[in-house]
Amino acid sequence: MVIATNLGFPRMGAKRELKRLVENFWAGKIDENALLSGAKKHREEHWSLQKNAGLDHIPSNDFSFYDQVVDHSYAFGVIPARYKNLKPGLETYFAMCRGLQKSGVDVEACEMKKWFDTNYHYIVPEFDSNQQFNLNATKIITEYNEAKAVGIQTRPVILGPVSYLLLGKPARGSPQEFEPIQLLSKLLPLYEEILCKLAEAGATWIQIDEPCLIRDLPPTLKDEYTSAYNALTKVSPKLKILIATYFERIGTNIDFIIDTPINAIHIDLVRSPGQLEPILKRLPSTVSLSLGLINGRNIWTANLDDALAEAQKAVTALGSERVFIAPSCSLLHTPHSVQNEKKMDSEMLGWLSFAVEKIHELVIISKALNCGVDSVQAELDVNRKSIQSRRTSSRIHDPIVQEKMKSLTPDMFKRKSPFRERQQKQKQKLGLPLFPTTTVGSFPQTKEVRSIRAKLKKGDVTLAQYDEFMNKEIEKCIRFQEGIDMDVLVHGEFERNDMVEFFGENLQGYVHSENGWVQSYGSRCTKPPIIFGDVSRPKPMTVEVIKYAQSLTKKLVKGMLTGPVTMLQWSFVRDDQPRKDTTYQLALAILQEVQDLEAAGISVIQIDEPAIREGLPIRKEDWNEYLQWAVDAFLLSSCGVDCSTQIHTHMCYSDFNDIIEAIQRLDADVITIENSRSDLKLLNAFEKREYTNEIGPGLYDIHSPRVPSTEELKTRLKEILKYIPKNLLWVNPDCGLKTRGWKEVEAALKNLTDVAKEFRAAEAGC
Ligand code: MET
Numbered sequence: 001m002v003i004a005t006n007l008g009f010p011r012m013g014a015k016r017e018l019k020r021l022v023e024n025f026w027a028g029k030i031d032e033n034a035l036l037s038g039a040k041k042h043r044e045e046h047w048s049l050q051k052n053a054g055l056d057h058i059p060s061n062d063f064s065f066y067d068q069v070v071d072h073s074y075a076f077g078v079i080p081a082r083y084k085n086l087k088p089g090l091e092t093y094f095a096m097c098r099g100l101q102k103s104g105v106d107v108e109a110c111e112m113k114k115w116f117d118t119n120y121h122y123i124v125p126e127f128d129s130n131q132q133f134n135l136n137a138t139k140i141i142t143e144y145n146e147a148k149a150v151g152i153q154t155r156p157v158i159l160g161p162v163s164y165l166l167l168g169k170p171a172r173g174s175p176q177e178f179e180p181i182q183l184l185s186k187l188l189p190l191y192e193e194i195l196c197k198l199a200e201a202g203a204t205w206i207q208i209d210e211p212c213l214i215r216d217l218p219p220t221l222k223d224e225y226t227s228a229y230n231a232l233t234k235v236s237p238k239l240k241i242l243i244a245t246y247f248e249r250i251g252t253n254i255d256f257i258i259d260t261p262i263n264a265i266h267i268d269l270v271r272s273p274g275q276l277e278p279i280l281k282r283l284p285s286t287v288s289l290s291l292g293l294i295n296g297r298n299i300w301t302a303n304l305d306d307a308l309a310e311a312q313k314a315v316t317a318l319g320s321e322r323v324f325i326a327p328s329c330s331l332l333h334t335p336h337s338v339q340n341e342k343k344m345d346s347e348m349l350g351w352l353s354f355a356v357e358k359i360h361e362l363v364i365i366s367k368a369l370n371c372g373v374d375s376v377q378a379e380l381d382v383n384r385k386s387i388q389s390r391r392t393s394s395r396i397h398d399p400i401v402q403e404k405m406k407s408l409t410p411d412m413f414k415r416k417s418p419f420r421e422r423q424q425k426q427k428q429k430l431g432l433p434l435f436p437t438t439t440v441g442s443f444p445q446t447k448e449v450r451s452i453r454a455k456l457k458k459g460d461v462t463l464a465q466y467d468e469f470m471n472k473e474i475e476k477c478i479r480f481q482e483g484i485d486m487d488v489l490v491h492g493e494f495e496r497n498d499m500v501e502f503f504g505e506n507l508q509g510y511v512h513s514e515n516g517w518v519q520s521y522g523s524r525c526t527k528p529p530i531i532f533g534d535v536s537r538p539k540p541m542t543v544e545v546i547k548y549a550q551s552l553t554k555k556l557v558k559g560m561l562t563g564p565v566t567m568l569q570w571s572f573v574r575d576d577q578p579r580k581d582t583t584y585q586l587a588l589a590i591l592q593e594v595q596d597l598e599a600a601g602i603s604v605i606q607i608d609e610p611a612i613r614e615g616l617p618i619r620k621e622d623w624n625e626y627l628q629w630a631v632d633a634f635l636l637s638s639c640g641v642d643c644s645t646q647i648h649t650h651m652c653y654s655d656f657n658d659i660i661e662a663i664q665r666l667d668a669d670v671i672t673i674e675n676s677r678s679d680l681k682l683l684n685a686f687e688k689r690e691y692t693n694e695i696g697p698g699l700y701d702i703h704s705p706r707v708p709s710t711e712e713l714k715t716r717l718k719e720i721l722k723y724i725p726k727n728l729l730w731v732n733p734d735c736g737l738k739t740r741g742w743k744e745v746e747a748a749l750k751n752l753t754d755v756a757k758e759f760r761a762a763e764a765g766c
């Protein structure tokens, strides 16, 4: 029998119940018991749901209060020294995730990084060269037992030891030559202990994720993989091991594990359909193959006939006993269920499939294979109709957009003069001081802001009431920035629920879900809008609001837009044309907005591209092609302005060193860039003069509620000045402030502008 499996279920719940639970706990509104029992109930619901849908292998330990990687660190006692004085348990755990500032305690969060090429963020483990591991928590076993107690046999998921170490970094102050992977032999006994306990508890399968196997890896890692899986497969004859890879092809890295006695391997056939045939040939007769056929990264209804045909190939080659039907990766990256969408038309709904529906698709495929196609004829007919209607719908193709795409010229991809000339003109026009201060754009999205937006959606307030409220927020924000002497002001982005969704709502070719939330980090979720057709901008989107903000002050107000690559990356994207074409369509729409802002007298315009790095293909050989069109798309959106108009961009969350050339080619006049969580690594590129335009490396980490002191900011700024010439340096936080509260923002930004002024004065004194 073919087995229908899932690799992980989205954690948040149909209505983001987990988010509310955790945030209530942080706010002190519920106690630890309420948190734990609420979470338990939540997990049970998700297990039952998957079981009732007919899934054979149901994952457990895919749940987390914040992130699965930090769960492993906590479980293995990989807790950096700075947290050692905190209370063990949730206080320590959440301090690692978010930092902690309370009476007598002030400790920063661990670094956060994007999970491969997704918009999910994990907490980076920090390893000491003499790291001691100890099994500090056994969440994986507790959760397995919990499911078992309600009659559900699960397949626990654990991040494999090699990937876990590779995803971590050496703790500050570690010896140069130390690499976390050197700790493998010390770490393995903990994995063995866990596997042993799971086998004793009755588990029959374990899913060990080794996502690093899809990266470019040095051949030397074969030894580590081999020793890890030779050891783990020995633990218990009762416990079978599935190694899961996803997000890319495994390629020749399959050699690293395939000769160890593992029982099954999972491959992503959505990203890399081409890998099926070579792997079928390579698979030893003792190993089963889990086929990642249903897209875990997108929301389109799968073409079940196509998926079935692929699955059939595997069944023919291996026999049905050795085939699993699975999503391409954990469904963590998809929203919960289409059933919660009450406002979409039925044609659109038929095109969409979220986690619950994807599980249904998996079950249909496995049933077709196990009981014959006739047994699912009705389901297949519905599926064929939906596929056909999407292919032919007139809602998707816009001849005007197609025409514009055909008339792009090379001039549209470059500024009218080189940076140095523009910089002069901008100096004259804008009259900014040395070390100009600014923010990245958003200010606190308070309860009131969110609630009035919700009320507007429900029709509980009129548009006029809403606008009046927003104008007051903007005015408050402008006055605050004037009060602390900020140089380039922002309007605060109060009207935006999300930097991508807001624009999506104002563009043609997009559709929006009510509940299509996907976890981004911790309790933070985004609701990616869905690009289903050709994109265009029916009317200006931000011009009125920016004009209003500018009318309140003599200082410069920056226009704030989201760039085409980020729009693409953080949307669910149509899969019926190349991503490049969709991005260019977005770029053309943004360009119109940029030009309208300029015409309205706005001379500083920021086009955020936080996601450009995350769009980078995982395999290096695929980079150039992507970077070429991604940078071109940004250029297309930003070049059609006068030289005296200052274009800013912003990036965050990632290592940028490896794409510094591409960042230079964006030719933004100013870039504000996150670097405070990554230990100033980024700045090396500037020392080498690989980047020559103006830049504001984030002076402090906004992901944590702690307020940086002026001393801390000064130290940071001094450090930065070792790398960046003063005439290029901007002073700003590392990202937008929407998730923060006003109190901490006021204090932090006041410190920031004070420090900039002090440095300015010192320069003037010289
Ligand atoms: C994730 S980058 C965020 C940029 C946006 N302008 C903001 O300030 O929120």
Ligand SMILES: [Zn+2]
Binding pocket: 440, 610, 650, 651, 652, 674, 734, 735, 736
């Ligand atoms: Zn950012």
